Amino acid sequence: MKKLKVLIVDDSSVMRKIVERALRQAGLDINEVAEASNGAEALAEIQKGVPDMILSDINMPVMDGLEFLKNLATLDSAKGVPVIMITTEGSEARVVEALSAGAKGYLRKPFTPEQVKERVAPLLGGGQ
């Protein structure tokens, strides 16, 4: 089973821990978790090492999730890395915008580990 590196982007450190815990409870074999508190930090984190998957909040200060997606699309090194957006507010317009900007899926808070697995596992290819 392939070990995974996941980048979790959220301005709330507690939410980053909750997402990581949900990934592990979902049975995904996470080897390394990188964290960033906004899109700009996430881009810097990707320069250090490209993750297998990115889970990102939409509403964040400095650089929000939508702007992050647009910047990510310009990085050759991150081409093909699936991004799942996490949103609290059930805002359809923002979700549609994110999917148009390249996100592969979205997860609406609140979520269960089972829902996380349903959204994440299909995007990780074999081994999960």
Place this chain on the structure above:
Amino acid sequence: MKSMTQSRTPVTIPFDPNWKTIMECAALEVFEMMANVRLTLNPAPTEAPTGGQTAMVGMAGALCGMTTIRCTRSTATKLAALMLGEEAVSNPASARDALGELCNMVAGNFKAKITGLADACMLSVPTVIAGEDYSMDTAEPAEGVTIALVYETENIWVTLVTHS
């Protein structure tokens, strides 16, 4: 030449007493999904909301107001442990932040259940107050609902206050 300028009238969604049921559903869902705990409703709480931790999330747009969750510090810590693991128990900041995130999700889940509100109401970042001896007052006129959810033997108070 006639001006084509149109003024946009802000759409306001008026308070509906039925929101109490929707808030109950929204809150119960959040606690069950995020903390893996099935709470029960206290149908007739005999006390006013109390507790040493209050999380607040402001709402602005088609609905203006605030969602709060109030509970004891002990309950907040237990909820944080359920959400984050036992290590959260040793960090009071984690317990406060977890309660703030729960409040954020309850407010978000509530507005997602109201037709036309999801895209028309913004939420603030959560704020958490710690302390027992204080009261909260909001600008009049205000309407709202308060529900009490039972965790073990203690109430968790969820309140929605709206301004028309």
